[in-house]
Amino acid sequence: MNDTQAYNFPIKFKDVHYIASLYTANTNKVNDLLNGTGLKAGLHFFGKPVVALGLIQYKVSDLGAYNEIILAIPVIQIHEKTGWKNWLDLYTGFKKRKGGQFIIHIPVTTQRSVDAGREIWGYPKTLLPILHEFSDGKIMTALMDADNQLLLEVNGDLGTGITIPAMDLMTYSLLNEQLTKTTVDVESGMQWKPNSNLRIQVKNNKHAICKDIVALGINNKRPIFTIESKHFKARFNEGQQIS
Numbered sequence: 001m002n003d004t005q006a007y008n009f010p011i012k013f014k015d016v017h018y019i020a021s022l023y024t025a026n027t028n029k030v031n032d033l034l035n036g037t038g039l040k041a042g043l044h045f046f047g048k049p050v051v052a053l054g055l056i057q058y059k060v061s062d063l064g065a066y067n068e069i070i071l072a073i074p075v076i077q078i079h080e081k082t083g084w085k086n087w088l089d090l091y092t093g094f095k096k097r098k099g100g101q102f103i104i105h106i107p108v109t110t111q112r113s114v115d116a117g118r119e120i121w122g123y124p125k126t127l128l129p130i131l132h133e134f135s136d137g138k139i140m141t142a143l144m145d146a147d148n149q150l151l152l153e154v155n156g157d158l159g160t161g162i163t164i165p166a167m168d169l170m171t172y173s174l175l176n177e178q179l180t181k182t183t184v185d186v187e188s189g190m191q192w193k194p195n196s197n198l199r200i201q202v203k204n205n206k207h208a209i210c211k212d213i214v215a216l217g218i219n220n221k222r223p224i225f226t227i228e229s230k231h232f233k234a235r236f237n238e239g240q241q242i243s
Contacts, residue, residue, distance in 0.1 A: 010235035015060035018232035021223035024048035025216040042076035042099040057132045066110040067130040072101040100170035105209040122175030156198040161191030180239040187233040196226035
C-alpha cells in the first residue's frame, strides 16, 4: 500500500449497492483466461460456462467510498467435478464450498482500493473512472479510460425481483503467484431478477477489458439472471493460500 495503514480483518463493507449479472460465455475464451491458474469453469448453463459482471457502488467501507466493475469467472479447482450441483454449492458453508469467483478485470475509482485489493488479496485492480447511476430498476454504468474516453456502457432494466437469502461469497486469486482463497461473509438479503435485461455495450475494442468481453461473447447479450442488493453488507476475511 502507498501508506503505512494496517488493516484489521475482517475488512468491512457497511453500505454497498451490489449488482451482479451472469452470462453464458465462449468456452474456448474462458479456458484461455483460466489457463495456468489451477482452476476451471465452475458453473455451466445449457453446456456453456458462465461469467459474471458486477456493478458495485461502495458508499461506506473500511476502504472508503468508491465505484467498481468486476468481470469474473465462477470457478472450481481443476480436480473438482463439474455438474449442476455446483449451483447448489453457492449456498454451501465455507468448510465444504468448492466454487468461487476468479476475477479477470476489476477497475475501481480510488488508488486506496487498488492498493488494498492488490496487496491484501491479489485482485488485479486498476484505477479508472466509473460512473454508476442506479435508480428505480434502471441501470446505467459508464467505464472510461485514463483520458476519460468511453470504454463501455452497461444499460438496462432489472425487472421484478424475488427475495432470496444472503449468499456468502468466495474468491480465488493469485497473491504473490500463489493460489489464494478468500471467504466473504454477507449479511444482507438479495433480490433475484430472472427477467433482467442488463446489456454491456463495448465502445473501444482496443482496451483489455473490452477485448475480453467481446471474445467471451457477452457484448450486447441478455443475462441469464441478475442479483441485486441495495444495502449489501459484507466482511472480507484474510486470504488463505492453497498448496
